[in-house]
């Protein structure tokens with residue numbers, strides 16, 4: 222993952238990017254990614270999860286234009302006016318107490334982008350969406366989409382067959398599940414009480430179910446309310462508790478099934494789908510939340526995430542798991558047209574190991590084989606985005622990966638043919654600066670595939 226230890230150096234609207242190689246003729250649309258844009262502000266260094274967000278976009282249509290802007294939410298602008306931190310652990314004690322009592326937070330918008338009904342939003346899991354402009358990435362303001370009273374998480378999933386995007390939020394001790402249809406109003410599908418105030422990052426949706434894995438990463442409320450310096454200490458892994466597998470049928474969302482299993486954590490799911498009465502879920506399994514302290518490095522003392530297949534039968538209340546791959550990786554993706562239905566391929570960001578530099582890996586769930594493209598030495602990678610070609614073949618598409626060349630001190634968007642990605646990028650679209658790490662992103666296609 223690109224270096225986190227620097228701020229975005231220059232913000233700008235769309236401007237031409239230098240193109241090395243040839244942009245595919247059928248790749249047309251805009252990539253949006255977000256991540257921590259200011260890891261140092263007012264002379265204070267920030268945990269990347271707490272840092273103000275930067276949006277990076279690459280518009281592709283035979284040529285390429287790139288833009289970078291900070292997420293300038295109302296709270297961000299208030300801090301700019303006051304010239305000091307008001308909303309995170311670096312804020313003065315009285316302000317932190319005030320924030321805790323009034324539940325005031327700043328939405329940094331540093332985690333993911335949502336595209337819904339023609340609008341773009343920067344998301345952070347504790348806040349409400351921050352709308353921004355398609356034309357120049359300017360922040361347009363916080364938007365509760367009409368009904369969000371608590372938070373709106375940063376891992377929405379769109380199920381193509383249902384023409385609906387799903388997301389969840391936390392409101393007090395309740396988890397709310399939102400359905401955002403391509404046409405029509407957002408609605409709350411269901412609300413349910415979590416077993417404890419939990420750190421839930423991602424969830425999963427199939428054609429028929431919503432699934433949560435609620436693990437024993439408990440939020441220590443008094444620490445969070447006081448806004449203590451070390452943000453990672455707001456959470457405690459309680460090994461005496463299990464992970465709660467919650468299965469919610471879309472056609473009867475009040476009838477939940479819960480299965481409790483030995484504790485483990487999932488930060489990111491690849492996909493899930495039904496197979497008879499069973500639900501198959503592929504995801505990276507973490508032993509606990511230790512990675513929180515070093516989100517972009519995997520030191521030897523931190524347990525490595527492993528790609529797992531979980532099988533849940535809500536009727537029989539059974540749960541099994543198996544390892545799919547020993548590739549040390551995270552940020553799994555599938556072809557977005559396969560979200561909620563049976564997939565074969567999982568692409569992921571693999572980390573440096575004793576054999577290879579970091580890069581992209583692919584796991585074939587049928588053959589069990591994997592292949593990879595290790596980036597050149599000193600090239601720092603990020604999550605890949607899969608852009609389907611206009612046919613139904615799962616593996617046919619383009620892979621886009623924003624990479625920082627630490628020697629040149631510039632970033633480029635690498636474009637790979639997904640079928641032959643191990644041969645390296647067919648095009649590199651160069652920014653004139655190093656873009657700080659981005660966590661997640663989306664591709665919004667032009668034309669008939671645009672939702």
Ligand SMILES: [Fe+2]
Nearest residue numbers: 422489660661
């Ligand atoms: Fe994430």
